Amino acid sequence: MRTTSNILVIAFNYACEIMTTYPGRTVSGLTAALFVYRIFLYPTFLSPLRNVPGPGLQNPVLGQYLTVIQEEVCIPMREWTKVHGRTVRYFGLFGKERILFISPEALHQMFVQEWLSYPRPAFLRNILGLVAGYGLLTVTGDEHKQLRKAMNPAFSLSNLMAQTEMYYDHIESLVEILKEQLRNASGEHIVPIYPWAGKLTLDIICDTAFGYKTRSLHDTDNELATAYHQLVSLQSLRNIAQLAAFMSLPGFAKFTTSEWGYRNRRILRFLPSGGSLELLVDCMHRIRGISAQMLREKIVDLSVSPHDIGTKKDIMSLLVQARQAELELNPTTTDVISDKAMIDQILTFLSAGHETTASGISWTLWLLAKDPESQHRLREEIAPVYAANPRPDYRTLKSLSWLDCVINESLRVLPPVPLTIREAGKTAYVDGVLVPKGTIITCPIRVVNTWKHVWGEDAEDFRPSRWLEPMSKDYNPTYSHFPFIAGPHACIGKTMAVSEMKAVIFALIANFEFEPAYEGQIARSAAAITMKPEDGMPLRVTAICRRESE
């Protein structure tokens, strides 16, 4: 300790001495001038964005960074749009300008019309690559087009319709587990909804993506579920902001995903919050290992019983099948997806498809718990259908109009992916503002979905009946309700997610009543990439059948 402080003192004295020399004074003067230019002069007097309204450069060094990472995701942005309108300029660290857009015109330009000029920024792709594999979420341009084309058949409506039946084995497991807990607790029980929803959606996605039975609902020590649980618990705004900063360092992303990086991950401990980063690298290594094992088993399985191949509906079987067909057609081709790339795709589906849907289910139950009238109306709609068949197919789920209103409204007020980010790949006008190349653009989905200009004064309230009323003249079906965004990067799993959420809510509402866990309960989101509830979302759960039989 003494040695370290001695070294620091010597270094400081040495630096002071250098600064008193002529070249030293010149370098330090230039650095100071550059600093003042970057954090004050440029954004205040020179930037093309200087006249865009916003909260202003309150703190030239920190900007609005602390506000954004300390408050609940998107809430400060929503307040800014109320004061400043549909386009807002705010600041990241060291005077870095950020701009946010919520108008349909801006969203159309960035996500649909000129999507190639507004890619996900490199730091975001690196973060997503680390936590969700280098798949659809990270590639861009032609590579993305090709990959998306290869993946689309796995998400075709006919395939999804066939998969709906697969959800129910897992949903029924959860219903039985909850019933058992309620029996032991004599009928009423506080249940942490989010962890259970996470296990359920993990089991469902593993089954539908890999044809693999994870059974994390039953197996509390399941390796994959444990790794994902740890990974998700690291997802705070602060951690993500720090990760974004590290990911901007050259070579850092490569280090975190390489075998060498994994073996030497202890080095990360010396960074601020490095312990979390080390755990993150460790979790992803374990998840990758399990995914590789699943792929090996799948390839062996399909080669041992090739006649089964046509009957398999999971995404990985479809990919292996497509690869085999391509190789049969053209045995010398090198243009087929490799095992490593296949693992990355599957990792992407696992990550993108399980935590998001779990958040959606948890928030829907929370909103219903707070709105007993809507919950009652939903149960009335569901009960006769459930009595006739507790495993309704895709079309039957789709025909339940109040269920549809509830899910739409939940995804509107509390979208599981609350925001996304793009980078201006060229200098161009967006919604009347000249946005310089390289500007980071925020699309706060949660703010878009609750914009009063479109949704009226009660825009932030959960009111499912609004979906049965005529929409305002400013409502745009593509850009006013934006939980899955739009355009070539729109969520490929949208239809799957909605039908999965419907199937889960259907079965849970048919069997249980949900209320807040205690009076005055407030639910907050703790995360940034997805809306993970802060406290696991405890709710008071009562069994419906038990009540009726009493």
Ligand code: HEM
């Ligand atoms: C309620 C659940 C879900 C929500 C709210 C959601 C939302 C989103 C959003 C907003 C994006 C765009 C992200 C961006 O561009 O920055 C996205 C992309 C994506 N989602 Fe989902 N998602 C959900 C479920 C799923 C499921 C179940 C899967 C797959 C099984 C999935 C797979 C993907 C993939 C692969 C992408 C990247 C698409 C591309 O860039 O081509 N998502 N999702």
